[in-house]
Amino acid sequence: MNTLEIEDLRLTLPGTARPVLDGVTLAVGAGETVALVGESGSGKTLTSRAALGFLPRGAEVEGAVRVAGQDLLAMGARELRGVRALTVSMVFQDPRTALNPLRRIGDFLTESLRTNLRWSARRAGDRARELLDAVGLDERVLRQYPHELSGGMLQRVTIAAALMSDPALLLADEPTTALDVSTQAEIVALLADLRARFGTALLFVTHDLHLAAAISDRVCVMYAGRIVEAGPAGALFGTPRHPYTAALLASTPQVDQPRRRLDAISGQPPDLRTALAGCPFADRCRHATDLCRAEAPVSTAVDGGTVACHHHTRLTLEGITHHG
Amino acid sequence: MAESVLAVSGLRKTYGAAPAVDDVSFTLARGGSLGIVGESGSGKTTTARIIVGLERADAGTVTVGGHERSGRPVGRAARLRWAREVQMVFQDPFLSLDPRISVGDALAETLRLHFPGTDHGARTGELLDQVGLGGRAVTALPHELSGGQRQRVTIARALAVRPAVLVLDEAVAALDVSVQAQILNLLGDLRAELGVGYVFITHDLGVVRTVADDVVVMRQGRIVEAGPTDRVLAAPEHPYTRLLLESVPRPGRDPRRIAGARRALG
Numbered sequence: 079m080n081t082l083e084i085e086d087l088r089l090t091l092p093g094t095a096r097p098v099l100d101g102v103t104l105a106v107g108a109g110e111t112v113a114l115v116g117e118s119g120s121g122k123t124l125t126s127r128a129a130l131g132f133l134p135r136g137a138e139v140e141g142a143v144r145v146a147g148q149d150l151l152a153m154g155a156r157e158l159r160g161v162r163a164l165t166v167s168m169v170f171q172d173p174r175t176a177l178n179p180l181r182r183i184g185d186f187l188t189e190s191l192r193t194n195l196r197w198s199a200r201r202a203g204d205r206a207r208e209l210l211d212a213v214g215l216d217e218r219v220l221r222q223y224p225h226e227l228s229g230g231m232l233q234r235v236t237i238a239a240a241l242m243s244d245p246a247l248l249l250a251d252e253p254t255t256a257l258d259v260s261t262q263a264e265i266v267a268l269l270a271d272l273r274a275r276f277g278t279a280l281l282f283v284t285h286d287l288h289l290a291a292a293i294s295d296r297v298c299v300m301y302a303g304r305i306v307e308a309g310p311a312g313a314l315f316g317t318p319r320h321p322y323t324a325a326l327l328a329s330t331p332q333v334d335q336p337r338r339r340l341d342a343i344s345g346q347p348p349d350l351r352t353a354l355a356g357c358p359f360a361d362r363c364r365h366a367t368d369l370c371r372a373e374a375p376v377s378t379a380v381d382g383g384t385v386a387c388h389h390h391t392r393l394t395l396e397g398i399t400h401h402g
Numbered sequence: 403m404a405e406s407v408l409a410v411s412g413l414r415k416t417y418g419a420a421p422a423v424d425d426v427s428f429t430l431a432r433g434g435s436l437g438i439v440g441e442s443g444s445g446k447t448t449t450a451r452i453i454v455g456l457e458r459a460d461a462g463t464v465t466v467g468g469h470e471r472s473g474r475p476v477g478r479a480a481r482l483r484w485a486r487e488v489q490m491v492f493q494d495p496f497l498s499l500d501p502r503i504s505v506g507d508a509l510a511e512t513l514r515l516h517f518p519g520t521d522h523g524a525r526t527g528e529l530l531d532q533v534g535l536g537g538r539a540v541t542a543l544p545h546e547l548s549g550g551q552r553q554r555v556t557i558a559r560a561l562a563v564r565p566a567v568l569v570l571d572e573a574v575a576a577l578d579v580s581v582q583a584q585i586l587n588l589l590g591d592l593r594a595e596l597g598v599g600y601v602f603i604t605h606d607l608g609v610v611r612t613v614a615d616d617v618v619v620m621r622q623g624r625i626v627e628a629g630p631t632d633r634v635l636a637a638p639e640h641p642y643t644r645l646l647l648e649s650v651p652r653p654g655r656d657p658r659r660i661a662g663a664r665r666a667l668g
Binding site for chain 2: 118262329
């Protein structure tokens with residue numbers, strides 16, 4: 079059984095012409111890392127929120143979101159609170175906004191277990207020390223305030239807090255975007271260690287394809303509320319099957335590629351006020367045909383993954399080979 | 403050496419006890435493009451703000467087009483001249499555009515200030531054209547535009563005064579990859595067309611690779627390495643430059659080794 083299973087999730091917001099999530103299907107197994115990649119408005123954050131049972135107010139919902147076999151969409155408020163406190167945890171982009179500046183780190187770490195599981199202060203404190211050690215921080219931090227720590231240290235604290243209840247699933251939404259690149263590497267190494275040690279399933283949301291490929295077992299690429307391509311990280315880079323994946327790779331400035339003009343993707347993603355007849359990427363795709371504009375491609379299983387493109391069998395798209 | 407349009411020499415700026423910028427010197431060739439890379443606290447943004455005149459250095463000089471900009475511009479004419487020499491584009495176009503003022507009015511306001519008594523309508527159209535926005539954008543308010551379009555507006559406004567130097571502080575960092583590529587290409591085209599020089603402040607080495615002829619690597623307020631971008635990225639000499647390069651996410655990178663290298667630098 080997968081830790082997280084999202085099945086054909088369709089979300090429609092009031093006053094919009096097309097679903098903001100349009101048939102999203104993805105699974106994360108125990109101890110597995112799956113990256114969800116997309117640009118703003120692609121629906122990646124909404125998808126990860128759905129794994130916590132958070133849905134936008136007034137949204138029409140179809141499909142299923144199961145965590146450890148339980149369907150979150152069928153749960154009442156009390157059950158959902160239990161899931162959020164114990165089974166699924168989240169690490170956010172900016173640790174400074176996740177912590178109360180007036181409370182000590184120790185309070186922040188132990189609060190949830192003390193209120194939700196009625197743990198004693200001593201027991202929760204012991205668990206907090208254990209996790210601070212796991213994330214490479216000294217227990218002195220327990221008595222410190224957020225402003226006394228650097229951004230990288232604070233992100234370690236929020237990761238420790240997320241793991242306090244030994245959750246089955248960890249959601250990380252751009253957890254390294256607000257950090258410096260070399261600190262980013264430390265946090266990524268830490269997340270990899272922790273998932274190996276605790277067997278936690280990790281859904282890593284990011285806009286950065288390269289980061290996604292560097293840390294995950296599988297990558298799902300989202301565009302306009304759909305997963306357009308999913309597969310093992312290496313394959314997705316070497317031989318992308320969806321033109322959007324290939325276009326994203328070509329438009330990313332690369333350090334280790336020869337200097338060149340970037341292949342920018344013209345235009346913008348479709349907005350929610352217009353209904354989509356065909357493939358959401360058709361207007362920006364250099365391979366698009368009349369079929370693409372008329373009919374939405376269905377997600378098809380290919381070697382080790384899925385792709386939603388009418389022409390995936392006849393296209394040979396350029397990927398990226400990394401040196402060294 | 404090509405004629406330099408911007409020369410920075412011995413800049414120093416201290417906040418409290420620690421120097422934010424410490425003995426920073428470099429030059430920018432006319433129409434050239436210089437990347438300043440570094441992490442938070444490296445002093446790259448403070449350096450940019452000193453060049454533009456938003457901060458005053460404790461020591462050192464900034465020379466633009468032969469004029470030394472020391473102290474503070476005195477009087478309206480001097481302030482306008484400073485502004486015409488160097489313009490700045492910030493990271494978040496939402497914060498640098500007034501939400502109640504249309505694109506056309508924002509450009510016209512700048513033109514009225516600097517070039518009173520000329521035909522602003524034609525120039526506004528020309529500027530919008532240069533940054534790839536259609537004439538329809540004239541009446542648009544910032545919230546009606548996408549992030550990429552808004553950044554095009556702030557670039558058009560900066561170019562309105564025909565500056566010799568454009569300082570771009572993380573100007574593409576907040577944009578989506580596909581839009582970022584459009585803006586980077588646009589900036590490349592504008593430099594070729596107008597001969598404006600760029601100081602590109604960024605944490606992203608991929609961006610430096612794409613836009614900068616030369617690069618300066620800063621750490622803790624000091625320049626640790628400088629040179630042509632090709633050379634610095636292909637054969638970095640300073641361990642910190644190597645650390646930054648190794649930190650770029652790519653399949654198969656070893657984050658643990660990077661963490662070790664970072665600790666070794668202290």
